[in-house]
Amino acid sequence: MIFSSELIKGTLKTIVLKLLAENKKMYGYEITQTVKEITKDRIQLTEGALYPTLHALEADGLLTTETEYIGKRVRKYYSLSPKGKTKAKERVNEFAEFIETMQDLLAIKPKLA
Amino acid sequence: MIFSSELIKGTLKTIVLKLLAENKKMYGYEITQTVKEITKDRIQLTEGALYPTLHALEADGLLTTETEYIGKRVRKYYSLSPKGKTKAKERVNEFAEFIETMQDLLAIKPKLA
DNA sequence: TTTAAATACATAATACACTTATGTATTAAT
DNA sequence: ATTAATACATAAGTGTATTATGTATTTAAA
Numbered sequence: 287m288i289f290s291s292e293l294i295k296g297t298l299k300t301i302v303l304k305l306l307a308e309n310k311k312m313y314g315y316e317i318t319q320t321v322k323e324i325t326k327d328r329i330q331l332t333e334g335a336l337y338p339t340l341h342a343l344e345a346d347g348l349l350t351t352e353t354e355y356i357g358k359r360v361r362k363y364y365s366l367s368p369k370g371k372t373k374a375k376e377r378v379n380e381f382a383e384f385i386e387t388m389q390d391l392l393a394i395k396p397k398l399a
Numbered sequence: 400m401i402f403s404s405e406l407i408k409g410t411l412k413t414i415v416l417k418l419l420a421e422n423k424k425m426y427g428y429e430i431t432q433t434v435k436e437i438t439k440d441r442i443q444l445t446e447g448a449l450y451p452t453l454h455a456l457e458a459d460g461l462l463t464t465e466t467e468y469i470g471k472r473v474r475k476y477y478s479l480s481p482k483g484k485t486k487a488k489e490r491v492n493e494f495a496e497f498i499e500t501m502q503d504l505l506a507i508k509p510k511l512a
Numbered sequence: 513t514t515t516a517a518a519t520a521c522a523t524a525a526t527a528c529a530c531t532t533a534t535g536t537a538t539t540a541a542t
Numbered sequence: 543a544t545t546a547a548t549a550c551a552t553a554a555g556t557g558t559a560t561t562a563t564g565t566a567t568t569t570a571a572a
Contacts, residue, residue, distance in 0.1 A: 292412075292558080293497050295530065296405030304505050315549050325500050335530050337551060359538050359549060378505050384406050385498050387438050392417050392491050405529080408559060428520050448559050450522060472520060472567050 289328055298331070298339050300381050303348070303366070303374035311352070311363040314340060340364055348373050401441055411444070411452050413494050416461070416479070416487035424465070424476040427453060453477055461486050 305317055312320070318331045343349045348370035354361045366374060418430055425433070431444045456462045461483035467474045479487060 287493070287496060289493065289497050289500070292409035292530095293494065295409045295558085296407070297501065298530080299405075301504055308506070313549080314551095315547095319548095321504065324504050328496075328500050329504070332531065333549090333551080334532070334534095334553095338529085341551095356549090357538070361549070380400070380402065381406065381501065381505060383400060383441075384402050385501070387402070387441050388410065388494065388498070391414055391434065391437050391442070392494060393421070405559095408529085411559080426520080427522095428518095432519095445560065446520090446522080447524095447561070447563095452558085454522095469520090470567070474520070 287328060294329055297381070298335060299343065300377040301329075301331075302336075302339060302343065303370065303377050306349070306364060306366045307371065307374040307378075311365045313361045313363050343370070401443065407442055410494070411448060412456065413490040414442075414444075415449075415452060415456065416483065416490050419462070419477060419479045420484065420487040420491075424478045426474045426476050456483070 301321060302317060305320060306312055309320075314333070314336055318333065318336060321329055321331045340349065344351060344364070348367055349364045350367050352363050352365070354363060414434060415430060418433060419425060422433075427446070427449055431446065431449060434442055434444045453462065457464060457477070461480055462477045463480050465476050465478075467476060
């Protein structure tokens with residue numbers, strides 16, 4: 287099952303921030319492959335979504351970059367800035383609470399009453 | 400905490416379908432209030448989002464409507480069609496799986512291996 | 513008693529985030 | 543030699559929600 291893109295909307299920044307929080311530095315293509323692996327292809331990060339998001343996070347001062355050359359091919363590594371580390375924790379916590387709230391609403395978890 | 404609207408995006412239809420699956424018939428304003436209550440104000444359904452969504456679900460044949468008058472004030476009740484009932488289950492199941500996948504990704508739930 | 517808040521619908525303009533499509537270029541595999 | 547994978551990037555289009563606005567009735571508060 288591949289999730290409808292509607293669901294994934296709004297979680298992309300959270301995913302990127304969390305992956306970078308755990309991996310110190312990653313490059314764009316690596317992020318797409320990691321997400322593919324962990325989610326067993328159920329979440330497909332398209333490059334058209336990822337690269338603009340990385341640029342936006344960088345513009346917000348949450349990420350820093352360093353460019354490396356692998357042979358003649360460019361590789362742009364992203365890392366969390368101090369501000370980005372804080373933001374990563376915030377986002378993950380927010381998502382955890384969001385899940386709990388949605389479980390109340392969808393009664394996936396039985397409600398006390 | 401009020402969730403960033405980014406997160407809520409894409410879950411609105413799921414929420415509406417699930418509420419109707421449990422309540423037989425509901426009207427728009429009632430849905431907004433029910434969501435407010437269950438989520439303790441953490442999810443705010445705006446009318447500008449809800450009404451167009453209800454109309455879209457109706458246009459898709461997932462909802463049927465009946466109008467009632469409370470005094471002089473109109474009240475439009477929505478119910479799930481058979482197609483809507485199926486869709487409601489699908490959406491809730493999809494969301495449950497989405498949560499699991501995201502938990503793997505965000506390591507909220509500790510990963511084996 | 514009149515004014516504000518709550519109930520109840522609706523739509524239009526705007527903003528945002530993602531998809532789809534396209535483009536360039538290098539390296540590895542068939 | 544050709545295709546697939548790696549690796550970046552941007553532009554046009556779409557969808558979904560936000561914000562703003564509008565109408566009207568009913569209830570509560572000043």
